[in-house]
Amino acid sequence: MQKLILTKPDDWHLHVRNGAILKAVIGHTARQFGRAIIMPNLKPPIITVSQALLYRQEILSALPENSDFEPLMTLYLSSETTAEEIALAAQSDYIHGIKLYPAGATTNSEAGVPDIKQIYPQLAAMEKSGLPLLIHGEVTDPDCDIFDRERVFVDKVLSSIIHDFPGLRIVLEHVTTKEAVEFVKSQSSNLAATITPQHLLYNRNALLAGAIRPHNYCLPVLKREEHRQALLSAATSGDSRFFLGTDSAPHLRSDKESACGCAGCFNAFAALPLYAEAFEHVGALEKLEAFASFYGADFYRLPRNTATIMLEKNPWQVPNSYDNEKTSIIPLKAGEVLNWQLAS
Numbered sequence: 091m092q093k094l095i096l097t098k099p100d101d102w103h104l105h106v107r108n109g110a111i112l113k114a115v116i117g118h119t120a121r122q123f124g125r126a127i128i129m130p131n132l133k134p135p136i137i138t139v140s141q142a143l144l145y146r147q148e149i150l151s152a153l154p155e156n157s158d159f160e161p162l163m164t165l166y167l168s169s170e171t172t173a174e175e176i177a178l179a180a181q182s183d184y185i186h187g188i189k190l191y192p193a194g195a196t197t198n199s200e201a202g203v204p205d206i207k208q209i210y211p212q213l214a215a216m217e218k219s220g221l222p223l224l225i226h227g228e229v230t231d232p233d234c235d236i237f238d239r240e241r242v243f244v245d246k247v248l249s250s251i252i253h254d255f256p257g258l259r260i261v262l263e264h265v266t267t268k269e270a271v272e273f274v275k276s277q278s279s280n281l282a283a284t285i286t287p288q289h290l291l292y293n294r295n296a297l298l299a300g301a302i303r304p305h306n307y308c309l310p311v312l313k314r315e316e317h318r319q320a321l322l323s324a325a326t327s328g329d330s331r332f333f334l335g336t337d338s339a340p341h342l343r344s345d346k347e348s349a350c351g352c353a354g355c356f357n358a359f360a361a362l363p364l365y366a367e368a369f370e371h372v373g374a375l376e377k378l379e380a381f382a383s384f385y386g387a388d389f390y391r392l393p394r395n396t397a398t399i400m401l402e403k404n405p406w407q408v409p410n411s412y413d414n415e416k417t418s419i420i421p422l423k424a425g426e427v428l429n430w431q432l433a434s
């Protein structure tokens with residue numbers, strides 16, 4: 091049996107929701123990761139530091155006993171966010187970024203930002219304080235094809251943000267296109283990007299070929315194979331601007347298997363085994379540790395973890411569903427075999 095020992099990784103982009111879903115999913119992340127950047131797109135969204143601190147407490151209370159997992163909180167950017175709130179966030183030990191959702195781009199983004207110019211004062215305050223801006227990078231123009239929305243965002247919106255705020259530290263979340271990868275590589279180290287396991291493992295055929303597979307539907311939507319190849323190259327390149335962010339986004343089964351299904355893949359149950367699978371396919375397992383455990387911490391100016399975890403190559407079958415009395419959540423690769431698992 092092959093074994094892989096890694097410095098304990100962190101997940102730099104995670105949705106855990108609240109209430110019953112939070113209780114159902116948080117243990118999966120806490121088992122594998124030391125810390126995670128927690129997305130604020132709840133209903134209602136987490137806009138203020140005091141809301142984020144309450145949400146943090148709810149997450150801590152939902153953790154398995156004796157877990158030392160640390161949730162790293164973020165705020166949801168709105169044109170109403172004040173300079174005082176940004177200063178408070180920047181001073182807080184618990185807040186690590188502010189998330190920009192273009193209004194209408196994805197799950198619970200209605201309260202997001204309709205026009206980037208509206209948040210220029212907030213971006214100026216963030217540039218000054220050093221608090222990172224985390225971006226869902228898709229335009230929402232209804233005339234823009236869903237497969238082009240990230241490319242157009244990078245070209246039209248992200249490049250002007252960087253031009254106007256060169257000192258702003260930015261994470262372009264869940265990149266999905268070769269254009270986004272090229273753009274990140276062309277910029278300074280103020281710009282970094284996270285990459286999900288589903289975008290490393292799948293192209294858009296996994297969503298649409300032969301049948302529609304709602305559990306492979308996430309946003310930004312899966313792209314063509316050439317884009318997946320570009321993401322794999324970036325993730326395994328050793329370029330510290332690309333790091334792990336699962337974008338695990340659990341929804342109830344009934345909300346996914348629907349005439350109007352929600353976007354989001356639940357991958358947290360086996361996030362590291364899924365990344366290991368992707369890295370192994372391209373013969374780059376030795377690059378996994380830095381991608382998963384070093385580069386994100388360095389970007390966020392946090393110490394790297396010191397504990398280690400062990401993965402072993404020991405095939406197992408992914409459950410068809412993770413169920414309890416209150417929730418039923420279908421995992422990525424439900425019913426399929428994964429080669430890697432966390433050693434107990």
Ligand code: DOR
Binds near residue numbers: 131196310354355
């Ligand atoms: O697929 C996604 N699901 N993409 C996002 O950007 C949001 C997420 C969610 O919160 O469900």
Ligand code: ZN
Binds near residue numbers: 129337
């Ligand atoms: Zn997300």
